[in-house]
Amino acid sequence: MSQQSPDTSQNQTTKLQQWLERVWYKNGKGRFLLMPLSALYCAANAYQRKTQLKALSQNPPIINVPIIVVGNITVGGTGKTPVTVHIVNLLKKSGYKPAIITRGYGGKAQSWPQKVTADSDAELIGDEAVLMATRTGVPVYAGANRLESIQSIQADTDCDVIVSDDGMQHYKMPRDIQIAVVDGERGFGNQHCIPAGPLREKLSRLDSCDLLVLNGENKTQNTLLNQFYMMSLSGNTLVNLATEAQLPLTEFSQQKVDAVTGIGNPKRFYSTLEDAGLVVNQHSFPDHYAFTKNDLLFANDSKVIMTEKDAVKCKNLVGDHKHFWYLPISAVLPQDFDDKLLVLLSAKGFLNS
Numbered sequence: 001m002s003q004q005s006p007d008t009s010q011n012q013t014t015k016l017q018q019w020l021e022r023v024w025y026k027n028g029k030g031r032f033l034l035m036p037l038s039a040l041y042c043a044a045n046a047y048q049r050k051t052q053l054k055a056l057s058q059n060p061p062i063i064n065v066p067i068i069v070v071g072n073i074t075v076g077g078t079g080k081t082p083v084t085v086h087i088v089n090l091l092k093k094s095g096y097k098p099a100i101i102t103r104g105y106g107g108k109a110q111s112w113p114q115k116v117t118a119d120s121d122a123e124l125i126g127d128e129a130v131l132m133a134t135r136t137g138v139p140v141y142a143g144a145n146r147l148e149s150i151q152s153i154q155a156d157t158d159c160d161v162i163v164s165d166d167g168m169q170h171y172k173m174p175r176d177i178q179i180a181v182v183d184g185e186r187g188f189g190n191q192h193c194i195p196a197g198p199l200r201e202k203l204s205r206l207d208s209c210d211l212l213v214l215n216g217e218n219k220t221q222n223t224l225l226n227q228f229y230m231m232s233l234s235g236n237t238l239v240n241l242a243t244e245a246q247l248p249l250t251e252f253s254q255q256k257v258d259a260v261t262g263i264g265n266p267k268r269f270y271s272t273l274e275d276a277g278l279v280v281n282q283h284s285f286p287d288h289y290a291f292t293k294n295d296l297l298f299a300n301d302s303k304v305i306m307t308e309k310d311a312v313k314c315k316n317l318v319g320d321h322k323h324f325w326y327l328p329i330s331a332v333l334p335q336d337f338d339d340k341l342l343v344l345l346s347a348k349g350f351l352n353s
Contacts (some may be wrong), residue, residue: 020195023190023196023197024189024190024192024197024198025186025189025190025198027190031190031192031196031197032196034192034195034196035192035196037195037196038192038193038194038195038196038197041193041194041195042193042202045169045193045200045201048171049169049171052171052172053171055172056171056172056174060174061147061150061151061174063150063154063174064154065154065159065160065161065162065350066161066162066176066177066345066348066350067150067162067164067173067174067175067176067177068087068161068162068163068164068175068176068177068178068179068341069164069167069168069173069175069177069178069179070083070084070087070163070164070165070166070179070181071164071166071167071168071169071178071179071180071181072166072168072180072181072182072200073168073180073182073188073199073200073201073203073205073206074182074183074186074188074189074198074199074200075194075198075199075200076183076186076198076264076265076287077183077263077264077265077287078181078182078183078215078264078265079181079183079213079215079231079233079331080165080166080181081128081131081132081165081309082231082233082329082330082331083179083181083213083231083331083333084100084132084163084165085132085135085136085330085331086330086331086333087163087179087341088100088132088136088138088163089136090338090341090342091161091163091352092136092138094342094352095352096160096161096345096352097138097157097158097159097160097161098136098138098159098160098161098162098163099138099139099140099141099153099157099159099161099162099163100132100133100136100138100139100140100141100162100163100164100165101113101140101141101142101143101146101149101150101153101162101163101164101165101167102116102126102128102129102132102140102141102142102164102165102166103126103142103143103144103165103166103167104116104125104126104129104142104143104144105126105128105288106126106127106288106290107122107123107124107125107126107129107142108123108124109124109125112142112143112144112145112148113141113142113143113145113148113149113152114129114141114142114143115139115140115141115152115156116129116130116132116133116140116141116142117133117140118130118133118134118137120133122312122313123290123313125142126142126288127262127288127309127310127312127313128165128309129142130312131308131309131312132165134312135328138159139153139156139157139159141153146164146167146170146172146173147172147173150162150173160350160352161345161350168180169200169201176348176350177210177211177341177344177345177348178208178209178210178211179209179210179211179212179213179341180205180206180209180211180212180213181213181214181215181231182212182213182214182215182225182228183215183216183265183268184214184215184216184217184218184219184220184225184230185216185217185219185220185267185268186198186220186265187218187219187220187222187225188203188220188222191203191222203224206224210344211229211337211340211341211344212227212228212229213228213229213231213333213337214228214229214230214231215231215233216231216232216233216268217230229333229334229336229337230334231331231332231333232331232332233268233272233329233330233331233332234329234330234331234332235249235272235327235328235329235330236248236249236250236276237249237327237328238251238252238305238325238326238327239311239325239326239327239328240322240324240325241311241314241315241318241324241325241326242318242319242320242321242322242324243322247325249272249273249276249278249327250276250277252276252277252278252303252305253276253277253278254277254278254279255278255279255303256278256279256281256302257273257278257279257280257281257302257303257304257305258281258283258298258302258303258304258305259273259278259280259281259282259283259304259305259306260283260285260291260295260296260304260305260306260310260314261282261283261284261285261306261307261310262285262286262287262288262289262291262307262309262310262313263287263307263309263310264287266282266284269307269327270282272327272329273305273327278305281302289310290313291310291313291314291317292317293317296314296317296318296324301321301323302323303323303325304323304324304325305325305326305327306324306325306326306327307326307327307329308326308327308328308329310326311326
């Protein structure tokens, strides 16, 4: 595989996206022009939440297991999926039989919900769904209608707790425990709602969450983030897409590599590689991007490193070419977080079997 490299991050990201990010996170010009639209968004969001919660209270679905929602209140990637995987593995170790529901974003399946396994086609089911099935080994169901996914899980499995990857704003779904994840570097941006800012809901929404997680150090001036459980991401072993061989990340120190991402906030991934001493040529694509072979053509068959989420989509594209690697990462959370979650489950009457 050799040709010229794909477009860089600036060419792949639309001018509108670049402008919005400057407004949201760098105090760029244009915020006040968007404020009327933000007011409309907040009003519509509040109305939708009120009506959906009212409908839920009047006609509650029959669900026999607790629902743990892992979500966020900002646009873009915050690290929800690693937190979901961490929670599921914690529950397994604690004697529970967890299952996962997820949106299946980007999946092209004609019918939903879909049962997901490690061998599922990410193009049909979605990259994050396949990643979670691979990393946890528990039942995973994907679909926009989360109540249908829950019903399928209850009919098909003996699980005793369900973890929802995202879905904090899906108020048609009941929930027993809510966990919000925030990116430590970006925080809440300018603290305005879409489109003037990155918030999906007002900051007061966090008051109804049971646990708050900060992905990385608080690099903003917002003291609210100091109250969160600090999470770090750990990953130091590369895996080859073709052979599944493993090498320490530091093995590539001082080497030039092409780093490819199709995630919401790739900066943290690039920084991880650079902190390990790699010389990184960045190639950023939109979140959940459907890669093609042409996107992965680089000069001189240079070493290519991607995220695990992207690897589940690209594995069938690289064939037996051995210069493609991915970096699995895991969430590292304090013991206090794990203990608190288990106490919450117990306090709500949900004891493991």
